[in-house]
Amino acid sequence: MTTNPTGTVMAAAAIPGGVHVSTDSGATWTATTLDTGAIWISLDMTADGTRMIAVALNGAMVMSTDRGATWAPIDAAFNAGGSSISYESVTMSQDGTRIVAADLSGNLYVSADGTSATPTFTTVPVAGAAFRAVDSSADGSVVVAVSQNRDAHLSTNGGTTFAPLTVTVDGAAVTDNWYRVAVSPDGNTIVVAGNTDYAGPTSTGVYVSRDRGTTWVRGLAAAGTYTSLDTSQNGDIIVVTRSGAGEVLLSTNGGTSFAPITVPEGETNWRAAAITSDAGRLLLAAGTFFSQTGRVYLSSGSVVGE
Numbered sequence: 001m002t003t004n005p006t007g008t009v010m011a012a013a014a015i016p017g018g019v020h021v022s023t024d025s026g027a028t029w030t031a032t033t034l035d036t037g038a039i040w041i042s043l044d045m046t047a048d049g050t051r052m053i054a055v056a057l058n059g060a061m062v063m064s065t066d067r068g069a070t071w072a073p074i075d076a077a078f079n080a081g082g083s084s085i086s087y088e089s090v091t092m093s094q095d096g097t098r099i100v101a102a103d104l105s106g107n108l109y110v111s112a113d114g115t116s117a118t119p120t121f122t123t124v125p126v127a128g129a130a131f132r133a134v135d136s137s138a139d140g141s142v143v144v145a146v147s148q149n150r151d152a153h154l155s156t157n158g159g160t161t162f163a164p165l166t167v168t169v170d171g172a173a174v175t176d177n178w179y180r181v182a183v184s185p186d187g188n189t190i191v192v193a194g195n196t197d198y199a200g201p202t203s204t205g206v207y208v209s210r211d212r213g214t215t216w217v218r219g220l221a222a223a224g225t226y227t228s229l230d231t232s233q234n235g236d237i238i239v240v241t242r243s244g245a246g247e248v249l250l251s252t253n254g255g256t257s258f259a260p261i262t263v264p265e266g267e268t269n270w271r272a273a274a275i276t277s278d279a280g281r282l283l284l285a286a287g288t289f290f291s292q293t294g295r296v297y298l299s300s301g302s303v304v305g306e
Helices: none
Strands: 011-015 018-022 040-046 052-059 059-063 085-092 100-101 109-110 124-125 131-136 145-146 150-155 178-183 190-194 206-209 218-219 226-229 237-240 248-251 270-276 282-288 292-298
Touching: 011 040, 011 052, 011 282, 018 040, 059 085, 059 218, 100 131, 100 145, 100 248, 131 248, 145 190, 178 226, 190 226, 190 237
Parallel strands: 040 085, 085 131, 131 178, 226 270
Antiparallel strands: 011 018, 040 052, 052 059, 052 085, 085 100, 100 109, 109 124, 131 145, 145 150, 178 190, 190 206, 206 218, 226 237, 237 248, 270 282, 282 292
16 A cells, blocks of 8 residues: 555555555545456555556566556566566655565565666665565665564665664664564654564564664554554654554654554454655555455544544
8 A cells, every 4th residue: 555645646455456546635446457366565656646666476566657557567677477576565766766676585676767668676685584575765765674584674875785774772682573664755764563473573562763773762562463654754653553453553753652543443454554744644454365355444634633
């Protein structure tokens, strides 16, 4: 699930069920031509919503240049048959030039010419990693990729190089099996969380840095099945979702603390969230992979104070 900064263009993926797009601030949605049987696991778009990118688990990386009306693969040079890569996540700068995708095999696929007719990619293998998520700043210069093998990696040059990123609180390194990451559009705030659905000490809470990973706080000190994270432009507002008997939590103080917000009655399996840059609109998705009909919800106004 993703939205452009103003909330005028939105996209959501169902597993299964394909990708749906709204170009009228969520009032109506249109199914795209993408394969409804594929596992479209991650989406992103440019600031105006014209360019969209999607990746499928054990599938392809595809691009649209017309707000989701048509799509074409952009990874044929390194993804034989469009089905050899276990993609987990993708991020794109707001001008579309920078793209970084991540897979479960520990590879990052980096492009600095995303707006060209055929973007070129450099494969960056990271030994021992099994990436679950990647996110970037609005300009694409700050990129963070997190792995379920307890490691995280930071780039401050658009993905040209990455360095290990250690989450440390009170002098002790946190060894969660990281599952989700969010980078604020201004590139200063980083939010990471694990997920207890996976083996090992996978989740001890939600961790937030306001200085690009130099210092950290544990804003939410609870293990959980964290499924998505997103932030406002400067990271002051952070939204977190949990699945299962989960909830949607909001921080209005840059991650120092979180509190549940009121959500539609009867929904507990929250899978994804996307927030506009000004925190004026919140987009939520609920459902269970392959077994429960998914639903998309859009807040009627600012999420601050709800």
